[in-house]
Each structure stands twice: as C-alpha cells, then as structure tokens.
Amino acid sequence: MAYELKKVLDEIVSNSFPELRERKIKIEYAQIENAYFGFNGNKKGYELYVDPKMKNVSKNLVLGGIVHELCHIVNEMNLSRYMSRKDRLLYKKNSHYFQLDEKNTDLQAILRGYGKGILALSKLKKRLGGLTTNEVKKLLKK
16 A cells, blocks of 8 residues: 555645745655655755655554654755755764754644654654654643
C-alpha cells in the first residue's frame, strides 16, 4: 500500500501550511542514510524524501514524517541566507543543537495539529532525535 506522496503533500500544505502554498516542493521515495524522512533545497524549491520502507506503514506515521520535514522547511525559510547556512552547519556538527532543533520541529508539528503523526514518528527505533514517545504523550494530554 504505497502512498501517493504528492497527493498527501498537497493535502497537508493546503490544510496546514499556507506559507508553503506558493513554494515548489517535490516529494519522492528515496533511500535515505540514517533517516526515514528528509529534505533538501533552498528558498527556490525543496525536495522531500521518504524512505521506501515507509510504503507500508500507518498513514499517521507518513503524515508525521512529512509534516516534520515541512516544519524544518518553514524554519529555514524564515532565516537569512547567512543564518540558514549557519543553522545547517550547527545541525550537522553540534549534537546538542541537533537535538534541540528536532524537538522544536516536532513541537511545531504538534501545534499544527499533527500530534498523532509525531507520536507514531517518535516510536521509530532508527530515529536519532526529536521528542520521545513519553514527551509527545504528555503534550497531547494537555
């Protein structure tokens, strides 16, 4: 049961990301090193990647992963070119910065209404950062 990624992406952007409606965003299944979801690009256009292992998982998990990556894109869009480069460098080189960025991104996704998706995402064993399952559950109770 592979998801039509473009259809899922368009629905998410239409419903929850008005600031991305005019952005060029491609999405495709692709092997990703050390992750299940990822993105690349700049303010001219972005590419989202979903690991093919995600073809047969729950829709909540796919939504959580895509929304998480879209929140990264929104964060980056709000930075100057200089700060965007600095952000990416710190993200790659500083584990504390990486953890804070991932947790903040999860929180943004929850605030946009995708808590169930982030909860599903938090349960992935290969996940390197972000909110823990217990942290997400506590946030969803409030």
